[in-house]
Amino acid sequence: MNGATRRAGPGVARAPARCRSGPAGAPGFTLIEVLLAASILLLCMTGLLTVQLTGIRLSQNAYHRTQATNLAYQMTDYLRSACASLDAYEGETLCHAGSRNPNDRRVCSISAPADIPADPSSMVDDNLRAWWSTIDAADLPSWFATVQPRGTQLVQVIVQWDDTRATETATDATEAKTSCLGGAIPAPMEEVCLTTDPCGGNP
Numbered sequence: 001m002n003g004a005t006r007r008a009g010p011g012v013a014r015a016p017a018r019c020r021s022g023p024a025g026a027p028g029f030t031l032i033e034v035l036l037a038a039s040i041l042l043l044c045m046t047g048l049l050t051v052q053l054t055g056i057r058l059s060q061n062a063y064h065r066t067q068a069t070n071l072a073y074q075m076t077d078y079l080r081s082a083c084a085s086l087d088a089y090e091g092e093t094l095c096h097a098g099s100r101n102p103n104d105r106r107v108c109s110i111s112a113p114a115d116i117p118a119d120p121s122s123m124v125d126d127n128l129r130a131w132w133s134t135i136d137a138a139d140l141p142s143w144f145a146t147v148q149p150r151g152t153q154l155v156q157v158i159v160q161w162d163d164t165r166a167t168e169t170a171t172d173a174t175e176a177k178t179s180c181l182g183g184a185i186p187a188p189m190e191e192v193c194l195t196t197d198p199c200g201g202n203p
Contacts, residue, residue: 004141013014065122069159071145071192072157075145076194086155089127090105090147091147091202092109094128095144097111099143102107145160153199155196155197157194158180162189162190
């Protein structure tokens with residue numbers, strides 16, 4: 001019959017229905033496109049990680065430098081309080097024997113508070129002991145501190161520390177630079193040098 005729907009009779013196989021997940025002709029992603037997108041994402045994440053690590057290194061360096069500066073100013077206050085006894089401070093070098101780099105050849109006269117004479121009447125000894133304890137509590141890596149004469153009235157307070165963790169490359173760690181103590185020190189070593197006139201009152 002014309003216009004009538006013809007039903008399949010018994011024994012006649014029906015064509016399987018086709019399922020489509022989207023409209024006909026919908027575009028998809030090829031494997032190359034997926035790999036390209038993943039590569040771009042990885043590149044962006046690597047750049048962000050590099051920026052973050054650089055920021056952490058700079059922040060750590062700034063933190064240690066601030067600590068060292070405050071410690072140097074602390075000693076200048078001690079020097080002003082004992083202006084008549086400057087000779088007792090000059091030339092003293094402080095460090096921590098336990099955290100010191102085995103290759104460090106700098107002379108350290110006070111590597112522990114026990115190296116300072118227990119003289120209750122000596123303000124200089126008390127100040128040196130207090131300074132050693134304060135520097136050690138600041139947790140500067142492989143720290144080294146000293147008080148050196150500079151002329152007839154000037155005194156220089158120097159605080160050094162190992163900044164290897166903030167060094168970006170191995171080349172930076174092997175380069176040398178000039179220290180205010182004279183001579184060269186490895187690039188990872190940072191220092192704060194503060195010159196003062198304790199008896200004149202000038203920082």
